[in-house]
Amino acid sequence: MDINTCLATTIDSRSLALYANIVPAITSIILAGFVLLRARDRLKAYLFAGFVGTFSLWLLANSVLWNSNNYYLIAGFWSSMNYLELLFFLLLLCFFCFDIFASIPRWFNAIVLLTASSPFVLNLLGRSVSGFDQAWCNMNNSAFLNSYNLSVEVAILITILGLGVYRILKLKGNKAEQVRIGIITGSIVLFMGIFSGAVYISSNSSVYLAELYALFTLPIFILFLTIAITSYGTFRLGDAVAKALFYIFLVFSGAAFFFVTSPASLALTTIAFLMTLSFGVLLLQSYEREALTLAKVEILATELQEINKQQENLLHFISHEVKGYLTKSEAGFAAIAEGDYGVVSDPLKNMVQIALADTKKGVATVMDILDASNLKKGTVKYEKKPFNFCAAVEEIVNSQKKSAAEKGISLEYTNSIEGECLVTGDEEKIKQHVVSNVLDNSIKYTPSGNIHAELSKKDSTVRLVITDTGIGITPEDMQKLFKEGGHGAESIKTNVHSTGYGLFIAKSIVEAHGGKISAESEGKGKGSKFVVELPIA
Numbered sequence: 001m002d003i004n005t006c007l008a009t010t011i012d013s014r015s016l017a018l019y020a021n022i023v024p025a026i027t028s029i030i031l032a033g034f035v036l037l038r039a040r041d042r043l044k045a046y047l048f049a050g051f052v053g054t055f056s057l058w059l060l061a062n063s064v065l066w067n068s069n070n071y072y073l074i075a076g077f078w079s080s081m082n083y084l085e086l087l088f089f090l091l092l093l094c095f096f097c098f099d100i101f102a103s104i105p106r107w108f109n110a111i112v113l114l115t116a117s118s119p120f121v122l123n124l125l126g127r128s129v130s131g132f133d134q135a136w137c138n139m140n141n142s143a144f145l146n147s148y149n150l151s152v153e154v155a156i157l158i159t160i161l162g163l164g165v166y167r168i169l170k171l172k173g174n175k176a177e178q179v180r181i182g183i184i185t186g187s188i189v190l191f192m193g194i195f196s197g198a199v200y201i202s203s204n205s206s207v208y209l210a211e212l213y214a215l216f217t218l219p220i221f222i223l224f225l226t227i228a229i230t231s232y233g234t235f236r237l238g239d240a241v242a243k244a245l246f247y248i249f250l251v252f253s254g255a256a257f258f259f260v261t262s263p264a265s266l267a268l269t270t271i272a273f274l275m276t277l278s279f280g281v282l283l284l285q286s287y288e289r290e291a292l293t294l295a296k297v298e299i300l301a302t303e304l305q306e307i308n309k310q311q312e313n314l315l316h317f318i319s320h321e322v323k324g325y326l327t328k329s330e331a332g333f334a335a336i337a338e339g340d341y342g343v344v345s346d347p348l349k350n351m352v353q354i355a356l357a358d359t360k361k362g363v364a365t366v367m368d369i370l371d372a373s374n375l376k377k378g379t380v381k382y383e384k385k386p387f388n389f390c391a392a393v394e395e396i397v398n399s400q401k402k403s404a405a406e407k408g409i410s411l412e413y414t415n416s417i418e419g420e421c422l423v424t425g426d427e428e429k430i431k432q433h434v435v436s437n438v439l440d441n442s443i444k445y446t447p448s449g450n451i452h453a454e455l456s457k458k459d460s461t462v463r464l465v466i467t468d469t470g471i472g473i474t475p476e477d478m479q480k481l482f483k484e485g486g487h488g489a490e491s492i493k494t495n496v497h498s499t500g501y502g503l504f505i506a507k508s509i510v511e512a513h514g515g516k517i518s519a520e521s522e523g524k525g526k527g528s529k530f531v532v533e534l535p536i537a
Contacts, residue, residue: 006137017066020215025059047095054088078139191221382426389423410450422537446470464532473521482507
């Protein structure tokens with residue numbers, strides 16, 4: 001009489017095998033489902049889902065091997081198991097590398113495909129197994145494929161461990177990222193190492209239950225991945241998802257007690273349940289702390305936004321009021337200096353002219369602050385129309401020659417453009433806030449020497465280059481140059497009245513006209529070069 005050895009050899013372990021394979025498969029699929037639904041990084045989500053899908057197929061196929069009485073079905077599933085195992089290890093490696101480095105080079109993809117090709121060919125040729133052992137109801141694996149799989153899996157785990165440690169050491173200032181990578185690296189190496197070793201022992205000896213006991217640890221591995229994925233930023237699925245996953249895993253872990261058939265399985269089930277409960281509680285506590293912190297941050301951000309708005313309104317109001325007073329003073333001093341109130345003595349006239357000059361500087365400072373505020377809020381309106389940029393530059397240069405000469409500075413101007421060079425834009429703003437501002441900046445920060453303004457044209461762009469022999473710009477000051485209120489250490493020493501808004505305004509206006517502005521300097525005391533580029537109409 002033909003005895004069904006498949007039934008005889010597995011009858012005592014079928015409940016254990018069913019739980020050990022089905023629970024990790026279901027929990028893995030649930031986790032992958034949440035990732036695919038909620039994750040923003042689609043490529044990373046697809047790699048994770050690919051690993052989980054292949055891993056779950058292996059588990060489901062393994063449950064068939066343990067629970068089926070059909071020789072042909074067992075033989076059919078068995079022949080593909082080694083390839084599936086290698087495939088999900090490779091996909092796990094790809095996911096890990098993409099997760100910690102954010103990209104995978106092409107040569108790496110080529111190595112992965114090459115590694116997967118040999119087992120694939122052996123499966124196609126039907127050489128992944130060498131025969132069927134009816135007495136033990138199992139297939140005899142290819143010796144080459146067994147050794148090949150073990151070598152590749154060990155190499156993958158060593159690679160993951162090495163890359164994980166390397167990345168942790170590189171991220172010295174980012175503790176949260178170090179913890180996340182540590183959790184992922186540790187869980188993969190520990191639990192997939194146990195899995196790989198148990199499967200190898202099971203396939204090459206008669207200790208088949210080693211495989212099932214190893215599978216009992218997989219829900220813990222999945223929980224570790226869940227902690228890293230939900231709490232530490234691999235995918236950031238949210239508080240609700242983290243709680244849902246925890247309760248799902250806890251239910252599945254508790255369900256294992258219904259499949260206990262021996263003291264050993266009871267011990268493993270108890271350990272797995274307690275670890276799931278412990279790490280799950282830590283996960284939820286972590287999320288509660290994070291939610292509380294985020295709530296506080298949001299409140300502070302709202303308060304800060306309101307304070308900034310109030311400060312901007314106050315600054316705008318004060319500046320506007322001060323501008324009004326200074327403008328009236330400027331008009332009064334100008335009228336006195338020009339004799340509108342009668343002839344004044346020379347000493348009084350000199351005093352009035354000095355006061356007029358200072359008042360004009362005060363008006364210019366207030367206007368800089370107001371313009372910077374309006375540019376920041378986006379309330380500046382431009383009256384754009386074609387104008388002759390070359391004529392505008394020449395006008396500004398001529399108007400600045402007097403102040404340059406008073407400092408003993410030679411101001412030169414060359415124009416290599418023949419005829420007009422029309423630029424579409426707000427002529428007054430470009431003249432006063434860009435050309436005049438940049439040229440005045442060079443005059444202020446050049447104690448002696450010369451300044452050269454040069455106009456040229458390249459393709460569809462007009463280019464103004466202003467070169468000086470001034471105090472230069474250090475690399476540290478270069479970082480602040482075009483930023484709002486950006487003062488350099490050397491600039492403050494040379495011009496204590498600098499607002500730090502001039503170049504910020506110039507940059508904002510140039511960029512609003514589709515142009516570019518930049519600065520170059522070889523360092524302190526080596527002069528500066530400012531370049532303004534605007535599109536030709």
